[in-house]
Amino acid sequence: MSDQLxxxxxxxxxxxxxxxxxxxxxxxxxxxxxMSGEWPPHYRLxxxxxxxxxxxxxxxxxxxxxxTLIRDGLLVQVRGRGTFVTSTAIEPSIAQKLTTLSxxxxxxxxxxxxxxxxxxxxxxxxxxxxxxDLRPGQSVLRLERIRSLSPGPVARxxxxxxxxxxxxxxxxDLTDRSLFGxxxxxxxxxxSTGRRTFTATAASGATAxxxxxxxxxxxxxxxxxxxxxxxRPIEYSDVWIHSERMRVTSLLSRR
Amino acid sequence: MSDQLxxxxxxxxxxxxxxxxxxxxxxxxxxxxxMSGEWPPHYRLxxxxxxxxxxxxxxxxxxxxxxTLIRDGLLVQVRGRGTFVTSTAIEPSIAQKLTTLSxxxxxxxxxxxxxxxxxxxxxxxxxxxxxxDLRPGQSVLRLERIRSLSPGPVARxxxxxxxxxxxxxxxxDLTDRSLFGxxxxxxxxxxSTGRRTFTATAASGATAxxxxxxxxxxxxxxxxxxxxxxxRPIEYSDVWIHSERMRVTSLLSRR
Numbered sequence: 001m002s003d004q005l006x007x008x009x010x011x012x013x014x015x016x017x018x019x020x021x022x023x024x025x026x027x028x029x030x031x032x033x034x035m036s037g038e039w040p041p042h043y044r045l046x047x048x049x050x051x052x053x054x055x056x057x058x059x060x061x062x063x064x065x066x067x068t069l070i071r072d073g074l075l076v077q078v079r080g081r082g083t084f085v086t087s088t089a090i091e092p093s094i095a096q097k098l099t100t101l102s103x104x105x106x107x108x109x110x111x112x113x114x115x116x117x118x119x120x121x122x123x124x125x126x127x128x129x130x131x132x133d134l135r136p137g138q139s140v141l142r143l144e145r146i147r148s149l150s151p152g153p154v155a156r157x158x159x160x161x162x163x164x165x166x167x168x169x170x171x172x173d174l175t176d177r178s179l180f181g182x183x184x185x186x187x188x189x190x191x192s193t194g195r196r197t198f199t200a201t202a203a204s205g206a207t208a209x210x211x212x213x214x215x216x217x218x219x220x221x222x223x224x225x226x227x228x229x230x231x232r233p234i235e236y237s238d239v240w241i242h243s244e245r246m247r248v249t250s251l252l253s254r255r
Numbered sequence: 256m257s258d259q260l261x262x263x264x265x266x267x268x269x270x271x272x273x274x275x276x277x278x279x280x281x282x283x284x285x286x287x288x289x290m291s292g293e294w295p296p297h298y299r300l301x302x303x304x305x306x307x308x309x310x311x312x313x314x315x316x317x318x319x320x321x322x323t324l325i326r327d328g329l330l331v332q333v334r335g336r337g338t339f340v341t342s343t344a345i346e347p348s349i350a351q352k353l354t355t356l357s358x359x360x361x362x363x364x365x366x367x368x369x370x371x372x373x374x375x376x377x378x379x380x381x382x383x384x385x386x387x388d389l390r391p392g393q394s395v396l397r398l399e400r401i402r403s404l405s406p407g408p409v410a411r412x413x414x415x416x417x418x419x420x421x422x423x424x425x426x427x428d429l430t431d432r433s434l435f436g437x438x439x440x441x442x443x444x445x446x447s448t449g450r451r452t453f454t455a456t457a458a459s460g461a462t463a464x465x466x467x468x469x470x471x472x473x474x475x476x477x478x479x480x481x482x483x484x485x486x487r488p489i490e491y492s493d494v495w496i497h498s499e500r501m502r503v504t505s506l507l508s509r510r
Binding site: 037038039040042043044081095096097098126127130131133136191192193194195196197198199200201202216218219220221225231233241243244247248249250251252253254 | 292293294295297298299336350351352353381382385386388391446447448449450451452453454455456457471473474475476480486496498499502503504505506507508509
């Protein structure tokens with residue numbers, strides 16, 4: 001057992017005579033550690049019995065202190081793994097699973113708003129046509145959207161979707177719907193695999209304006225090709241992400 | 256069957272009377288499509304029978320043309336999936352699997368050089384100490400390295416490793432070895448899971464200098480925590496990636 005908490009003297013600072021209840025003093029101390037960065041995002045707290053002994057308080061008092069911080073969104077408990085400092089950033093797992101941003105947001109209970117900037121049939125531009133296995137000039141749906149969270153816009157998405165495989169998609173309302181969900185549920189397409197590539201890029205032009213950042217602001221840039229189960233490509237997209245507002249996370253296993 | 260090749264008139268341009276053999280004319284045409292971006296990286300060529308019919312050549316001639324381009328590294332054949340235009344960028348799968356850059360490079364047969372910039376025991380800085388479950392001030396190995404490919408430096412890595420779990424690691428030579436390999440093979444540690452977060456950041460100071468880019472150049476920034484099978488954290492690292500020279504790719508499945 002390490003004595004990680006002792007050097008900072010948390011236990012000594014508790015005032016058992018003060019009018020502020022002990023659990024509130026403990027939750028304020030933990031809050032200060034989180035805010036100062038001493039306990040950074042993803043830091044795993046020691047077990048409740050260990051923490052209670054270190055702080056010289058009962059487990060009941062500790063639990064009340066922790067529940068305040070959980071309610072405030074500073075801590076999160078994961079069954080079987082422990083109590084963690086939450087990340088201040090939204091962290092979609094789009095590098096790890098073939099989910100979409102809207103699916104990730106929905107799963108995490110994050111309120112997101114979507115603005116459809118344009119939604120039109122165009123003649124497939126040359127590299128997109130090749131990646132989607134279309135003839136140059138064949139019709140494709142170009143869908144441009146901005147996704148925003150409460151701090152502001154987090155992603156500019158430009159999707160190119162094969163309308164020969166999803167006829168009428170140009171008339172669907174994609175404001176509040178997942179594109180993948182629509183393709184799977186309305187068109188019965190079986191989305192199977194995807195390739196996503198992540199690079200860093202400097203914001204410019206329409207992207208800088210859409211994400212409300214200055215020119216040259218560093219953005220995460222995601223290029224994606226999605227395939228159906230029969231191997232046909234269904235969709236290509238360019239996504240620019242404001243990664244200070246939304247960090248891309250992968251939980252990985254060694255084997 | 257689409258007639259994707261016809262609009263560009265590839266077949267018409269073949270000169271059966273020319274002194275240049277037909278297979279060489281075909282490989283030059285395909286090379287031009289790749290170089291022009293008409294067939295972008297990851298583009299899947301149509302099947303050999305279809306391509307041969309479209310070009311009006313025998314499958315033997317087509318195979319000779321393709322084998323030239325495979326030998327030159329412009330195309331790659333994946334068993335059961337087809338023939339693809341190779342990516343010009345190195346694409347480690349560090350967003351997808353808990354591998355290290357050196358393991359990925361080795362698997363892809365990419366020649367990489369590593370420069371160890373510093374390799375020393377330090378007193379664990381506060382957020383790193385918390386993430387590694389150490390007391391503030393406890394000793395940790397700080398390892399700083401630059402990885403380079405032929406176009407130049409591609410990543411600056413700063414690892415913090417728990418030497419209480421790997422005693423003597425500060426004396427190991429890490430110039431040509433994988434850190435994970437060393438921990439697993441020499442110390443018998445079972446590396447199990449990891450969390451990696453990807454953001455975009457502006458190059459500055461030591462990182463800009465190490466990667467030979469101007470200040471503010473957009474870089475991919477990876478933060479990683481690695482855990483052993485018993486749940487103890489073993490390593491934390493900061494990695495800055497020149498993503499024009501090395502793109503991070505994930506191949507994902509929907510289910």
